[in-house]
Amino acid sequence: MHLRWISAFVVAGVAGAGCVFSPTSGESRCPGTPFTVKGFASAPGASLTVEAFNDDSGVWESVAGATAVTGGTTFGGRTLYVFSVSVTLGDQHFSAFTPDAFASVRVREEGGALTQLVTYDYDGVGCVTNRVFDEGEDWFAAGFECRSDGSPVLSLVCIG
Numbered sequence: 381m382h383l384r385w386i387s388a389f390v391v392a393g394v395a396g397a398g399c400v401f402s403p404t405s406g407e408s409r410c411p412g413t414p415f416t417v418k419g420f421a422s423a424p425g426a427s428l429t430v431e432a433f434n435d436d437s438g439v440w441e442s443v444a445g446a447t448a449v450t451g452g453t454t455f456g457g458r459t460l461y462v463f464s465v466s467v468t469l470g471d472q473h474f475s476a477f478t479p480d481a482f483a484s485v486r487v488r489e490e491g492g493a494l495t496q497l498v499t500y501d502y503d504g505v506g507c508v509t510n511r512v513f514d515e516g517e518d519w520f521a522a523g524f525e526c527r528s529d530g531s532p533v534l535s536l537v538c539i540g
Contacts, residue, residue, distance in 0.1 A: 429444075508526045
């Protein structure tokens with residue numbers, strides 16, 4: 381089967397999916413310092429859960445919750461619902477400093493088409509914007525194509 385058709389089938393499976401546009405993978409965040417997680421949900425008023433991997437216990441745990449707005453924004457032919465939530469990670473969410481520590485974060489939309497939202501690296505959001513505005517691509521197709529290699533997990537680094 382041609383790669384373009386395979387991509388179309390995969391994208392059809394993620395229709396209705398949201399994304400996290402900030403922070404992006406590779407950004408610097410450290411334990412005890414609050415930061416904001418921002419993104420788009422696929423449904424108005426959707427409940428979202430931010431999870432971080434606990435490096436001590438080896439399990440994912442909830443670190444924050446958010447609710448998407450009910451008034452949507454149309455982008456790339458789809459309606460999306462913004463959310464924003466403050467998150468503070470603890471030492472247990474970071475690997476040991478040698479010399480840098482890494483944390484893994486993901487966001488789930490309850491009842492969404494995907495259990496976990498798509499994430500991006502430093503140029504992913506620009507990639508989506510270019511594909512939608514310059515090429516006329518559908519938002520979900522562009523979002524899927526431009527996601528980070530580690531999506532749906534954000535890898536954050538604390539430089540030691």
